[in-house]
Amino acid sequence: MAFLNFPGSTPAGPRRGVYRRIVASRIRSQLAYPGSFVLDVVAQLIGQAIELVVILVVFTQVSSLGGFSAPEVVLIFGLAATAFGLADLTVGQVEELPTYIRTGEFDVMLLRPLGTLPQLLSADVALKRLGRVAFGLGVLGWSLVSLDIDWTPGRVLLAVTAPLVGAVILSAIWVAANAVSFWLVDGREVANSVTYGSGFSTSYPITIYGPWLRRAMCYAVPAAFVAYFPALALLGRPDPLGLPEALRWSSPLVAAVAVAGAALVWRTGVRHYQGTGS
């Protein structure tokens, strides 16, 4: 339909197909080295397993952590690990933003008729991160089975969606944090502390943290909504902190707000972008 293609018109087309093709090409190029792919996955699994072992070691010394038993903490850990793995798989590439800015590849992204963030995220797909997701799902599944959960339709839905919603929240936090690279020449350290800090801090009940950090995790950087509140809802147990019950079910709402906030920060950052020398 040539009449639709007059200059200035935006021809309708398979936008999604573009990213599918980009991602497919990224995956192909990785699978070109299957040996290193397998090693990477194994390394990721070991790293995650060590984190779990640390929790179990702590429980050989104490019977409860912040008011939670070992299986309960493992549930929180499993939710957080799965969410982290999914977020890492989809938006992990955002931590390479300083590199793309330094090499000028970000300029090239600005020249294409596509959004900058989707281009950055699809610029490389690290399949090794599947290892994290698999491990998180394993731990989550085990804890859901071994804990005596009073299953209702609402809780079933929550168990399925919580890792996804958690991944969305973490993704939004990471995108916003990494956008600091638009202002700071090397904002990588700042951004990494938020990325890995959020991964670490969501793995434990927030009751173990001091009041300031706790408040920050509930109301500023919404890390508590990744695993802690959904876990409370699944367990159906009272909150040791006595926070309102509605918070337990509000992760999707928090995720939506976080995404809107991250989009705003990103867009402001791109506007502020200074580029490199030549």
Place this chain on the structure above:
Amino acid sequence: MIITTDGLRRDFLVGTRLRRRRVTAVEDVTLDVERGEAVGFLGPNGAGKSTTIKMLTGVLVPTAGRASVCGLDPVRERRELGRRIGVVFGQRSQLWWDLPLAESFDLHAAIHRVPTAQHRKRLDECVELLDMGGFLRTPVRQLSLGQRMRGEVTAALLHSPELLVLDEPTIGLDLTSKERLRSFLSEVNARGDVTLLLTTHDLPDVERLCRRVVVIDQGRVLVDDELAALRHGFAGNRVLVVELTEPAPPLLGLAGVVDVVVEAQGLRQRLEFSPGATTAAELIATVAQRVELRDVSVVEPSIEDLVRTLYAR
């Protein structure tokens, strides 16, 4: 008008947090470019050429002033603009380094939603003109710089852009590759449907491709004129080179000649004259009365000399 700018300006904040300085890379660039033109941006390093290009292509947000490219606001309508223009940055690649060139082209066409038939036709044309058949299946990272630049230019043209912007397209290329690229670009522009805007350090690029030259210095437009007019209007000293059959003493005292350089023990003499004071024909006639000539040639002022003279003013 495919490009219009009005008082375009861009400042950068440089230095550390404690000692921030505001540096103006582009101070005031106002210019219009008509469809089908071929315009060369000239200027020393740091003159503001690249920054201007980046503001025109939507990469950088101007600090002040307005720009309109293809009737669009480059920043607000960046994506739409990306569909209508092609850009080649000599020092960065828009190809996928780990994919064969042909696959990079396919992805590029998909991103720009080029219909398959049109893509094939355009690609075949470029492959033939740029002689890329031999390395279409080679991963981009294994290409030589010359091969890669041919790929870059092709990628920038696959979606039939109205405007092709090239920032230092021939940087680092050998003479053959440069020449191949220039003749291709000149052919593309000659067909009339693609406007060319290029920055370069390489003056032959401009001499070969551009009818109009914009000289930028310290973030301002210093000169904006036809290449031919620039040649004749400014700095216009030409050199008559005379080859003699026998060595002769320096040919001094000729009307209109401002400098004489003797080479090859007097067998060759370079007479620099100002075109306003005499003509090559007159000069040749006068010299021929004094000595016996074997050969003569006239050297035009190079743009390099011309730009140097402009900066000196």
